[in-house]
Amino acid sequence: MNAENRENLRPDQENVLEIDHLTVHYVLEDETVEAVNDISIQLKKGKIMGLVGETGAGKTSTALAVLNLIPDPPGVIRSGRVLINGRDMLKLSKKELEEVRGSEVSMIFQDPMTSLNPVFTVGEQIAESIRLHEKCDQKKAMERAEEMLSLVGIPPERAAEYPHQFSGGMKQRVVIAIALACNPHLLLADEPTTALDVTIQAQVLDLMVNLKQKMNTSMIFITHDLGIVAEICDEVAVMYAGRIIERGTLDDIFNHTRHPYTEGLFNSLPDIDNRTAELKPIPGLMPDPTMLPKGCAFAPRCPYARPECIETPQKEQAVSDTHFVMCSAYQDPSFRIQRQEVFYE
Amino acid sequence: MTKYIFKRILMLIPVIIGVSLLIFIMLDLAPGTVLDIIANDYSPEQLEELRHQLGYDRSVFYRYGKYMWDLVHGDLGISYIYKTPVWDLYMQRLPSTLKLAGASVLVSILLSIPLGILAARKHGSITDNVSMVAALLGLSMPNFWLGLMLIILFSLNLGWFPSSGDTEGIKSLILPAITIGTGLMATLTRTTRSSMLDVIRSDYLRTARAKGVPEKAVIRKHALKNALIPIITVIGTQMGRTLGGSVVTENVFSWPGIGRLTIEAVKQRDTITVTGCIIMSVIMISIIQLIVDIAYAFVDPRLKSQYSTASKRRKRIGRTPEVRANGT
Numbered sequence: 114m115n116a117e118n119r120e121n122l123r124p125d126q127e128n129v130l131e132i133d134h135l136t137v138h139y140v141l142e143d144e145t146v147e148a149v150n151d152i153s154i155q156l157k158k159g160k161i162m163g164l165v166g167e168t169g170a171g172k173t174s175t176a177l178a179v180l181n182l183i184p185d186p187p188g189v190i191r192s193g194r195v196l197i198n199g200r201d202m203l204k205l206s207k208k209e210l211e212e213v214r215g216s217e218v219s220m221i222f223q224d225p226m227t228s229l230n231p232v233f234t235v236g237e238q239i240a241e242s243i244r245l246h247e248k249c250d251q252k253k254a255m256e257r258a259e260e261m262l263s264l265v266g267i268p269p270e271r272a273a274e275y276p277h278q279f280s281g282g283m284k285q286r287v288v289i290a291i292a293l294a295c296n297p298h299l300l301l302a303d304e305p306t307t308a309l310d311v312t313i314q315a316q317v318l319d320l321m322v323n324l325k326q327k328m329n330t331s332m333i334f335i336t337h338d339l340g341i342v343a344e345i346c347d348e349v350a351v352m353y354a355g356r357i358i359e360r361g362t363l364d365d366i367f368n369h370t371r372h373p374y375t376e377g378l379f380n381s382l383p384d385i386d387n388r389t390a391e392l393k394p395i396p397g398l399m400p401d402p403t404m405l406p407k408g409c410a411f412a413p414r415c416p417y418a419r420p421e422c423i424e425t426p427q428k429e430q431a432v433s434d435t436h437f438v439m440c441s442a443y444q445d446p447s448f449r450i451q452r453q454e455v456f457y458e
Numbered sequence: 459m460t461k462y463i464f465k466r467i468l469m470l471i472p473v474i475i476g477v478s479l480l481i482f483i484m485l486d487l488a489p490g491t492v493l494d495i496i497a498n499d500y501s502p503e504q505l506e507e508l509r510h511q512l513g514y515d516r517s518v519f520y521r522y523g524k525y526m527w528d529l530v531h532g533d534l535g536i537s538y539i540y541k542t543p544v545w546d547l548y549m550q551r552l553p554s555t556l557k558l559a560g561a562s563v564l565v566s567i568l569l570s571i572p573l574g575i576l577a578a579r580k581h582g583s584i585t586d587n588v589s590m591v592a593a594l595l596g597l598s599m600p601n602f603w604l605g606l607m608l609i610i611l612f613s614l615n616l617g618w619f620p621s622s623g624d625t626e627g628i629k630s631l632i633l634p635a636i637t638i639g640t641g642l643m644a645t646l647t648r649t650t651r652s653s654m655l656d657v658i659r660s661d662y663l664r665t666a667r668a669k670g671v672p673e674k675a676v677i678r679k680h681a682l683k684n685a686l687i688p689i690i691t692v693i694g695t696q697m698g699r700t701l702g703g704s705v706v707t708e709n710v711f712s713w714p715g716i717g718r719l720t721i722e723a724v725k726q727r728d729t730i731t732v733t734g735c736i737i738m739s740v741i742m743i744s745i746i747q748l749i750v751d752i753a754y755a756f757v758d759p760r761l762k763s764q765y766s767t768a769s770k771r772r773k774r775i776g777r778t779p780e781v782r783a784n785g786t
């Protein structure tokens with residue numbers, strides 16, 4: 114570790130991941146996609162943070178930025194710091210990055226169908242990161258790869274097969290096995306269960322929770338599914354149009370919801386106790402990420418919006434030590450949302 | 459795998475028969491036979507005897523059958539112009555053509571693949587644009603012109619290399635190899651670039667990088683192996699074409715290869731030699747194609763696994779035949 118990195122060490126050693134004012138843009142020929150705008154997150158050792166938000170909110174871009182793997186061009190990390198165990202991923206040399214990726218931090222990618230290399234066997238693909246990071250020989254690495262396969266519920270004999278011989282759900286599990294192969298401190302799981310059926314989904318979630326308990330792995334768990342969040346996450350960050358509009362512990366977000374968008378997400382869930390109740394999807398669409406408003410991006414869809422919301426640049430406000438919300442309406446101390454009540458009528 | 463190779467070899471036979479039959483009939487249709495040309499050297503009785511021997515009193519299919527039968531035994535007939543067996547003529551010239559084809563294809567592989575990869579990685583940059591313009595130039599320069607220019611510059615003016623023949627080893631090889639290689643390089647660079655461009659943004663390269671695979675290995679191992687199929691196809695086609703002898707280049711440099719032999723035979727109406735050269739080229743090209751097909755199977759597991767034997771697959775999956783039988 115060089116001097117500069119040591120300087121970056123925070124007194125708060127507990128944080129495995131610390132994202133500080135991260136901004137990621139995709140600069141295209143005639144427009145700029147503002148995918149991630151000035152977000153900050155802290156994640157402690159052994160905790161799972163759910164990162165939820167609509168499609169296009171910037172979840173995957175955030176995870177890629179943590180690995181310093183934003184495709185460039187067109188992606189540009191405009192500003193910010195991403196500290197993993199105190200080291201800034203955005204300042205590491207190529208060589209240091211290669212050492213950290215796959216061993217300290219790894220990622221389960223969203224699309225398992227395209228994330229595996231078609232010309233290498235799944236065993237080889239899992240063994241590769243083991244061989245790179247644990248400096249062992251190919252034979253030992255292949256043995257470990259087979260163990261990893263059985264860990265995710267695939268018969269180890271199938272290590273010699275190629276991705277095209279696997280079903281979608283099995284590919285997803287291979288992708289998971291690759292990410293877990295070297296026991297990372299931090300795991301970025303990008304919708305790891307979307308391609309799986311319900312039983313397998315439960316198994317994979319169990320696997321992750323086990324991993325957290327046994328290895329003390331920290332995780333960012335990206336998902337659309339608030340049910341999964343309730344099941345496995347300790348903390349939640351809600352993302353909208355490239356901003357984290359509300360974050361806090363599971364209890365903060367689920368039981369003390371503050372942001373109108375978070376409330377909208379809950380309202381759009383099917384109600385288990387009252388199956389005949391109509392779903393209340395949030396009306397409208399997320400704004401075009403190439404033309405974000407100066408103020409609150411959710412305002413056009415927000416039932417509580419006031420004229421000044423669109424104009425006022427939003428700042429994060431603390432609700433409690435752990436709970437933060439980005440909604441200027443709370444500058445008025447009497448402002449309340451009516452979670453669980455019917456609104457959009 | 460053996461089954462795949464065997465199947466490919468079997469498939470060669472109808473291809474070779476079809477193409478050679480077509481060529482044989484076309485050459486046979488040309489007016490005049492070798493008998494007209496050598497008529498002055500032989501008596502009418504001898505000519506009649508020869509006509510019978512060569513099968514000109516029977517149908518073209520009979521002659522074709524006889525020709526192919528002899529071919530299997532290494533006999534391509536006798537050239538009445540050179541008064542030697544065509545097989546010997548062909549074998550005499552083959553080394554020069556092999557040398558030229560090998561050198562030009564090798565040079566073009568060694569230069570084009572790295573250049574194509576570089577252009578793809580720096581997509582849209584100056585390097586990319588310059589190499590693509592260069593490739594376009596290489597592609598549009600005709601071989602006879604390039605050959606002559608090289609001779610004027612390097613043989614006549616500078617005197618570095620001989621202008622003709624295959625007598626000075628590597629030195630004589632360089633100019634003709636550059637001439638043929640330039641065209642090959644242009645095609646191969648463009649193919650490598652476009653095929654790498656398809657792969658380079660793929661999700662699985664991102665997965666490799668996320669595992670911490672060094673960038674060099676990401677390109678050379680993960681990307682290149684995926685981009686290889688079109689590259690192998692182009693190399694195979696080019697190898698096949700040059701093995702048939704590059705008529706133009708061999709003539710410009712008076713290179714004693716198959717291309718030159720073919721042209722000389724055509725000029726002297728030596729049908730039997732022309733037929734021999736062309737049919738041998740067909741066979742050569744077919745063999746190269748076979749090698750290419752086998753190479754595909756090594757590069758693309760989707761092809762390979764299709765032909766992996768049932769027992770091997772069962773062993774890998776860990777299923778016993780009984781379980782399978784019960785299942786169905």
Ligand SMILES: Nc1ncnc2c1ncn2[C@@H]1O[C@H](COP(=O)(O)OP(=O)(O)OP(=O)(O)O)[C@@H](O)[C@H]1O
Pocket residue numbers: 139146147148166167168169170171172173174175184187188223402
């Ligand atoms: N390579 C790219 N080039 C240009 N724009 C991009 C690129 N990758 C992502 N974007 C844009 O950045 C924004 C955020 O994308 P991102 O993939 O981070 O969303 P996401 O929250 O992961 O969505 P999903 O839930 O659908 O996976 C989107 O508007 C997307 O169109």
Ligand SMILES: [Mg+2]
Pocket residue numbers: 172173174223303
């Ligand atoms: Mg995504």
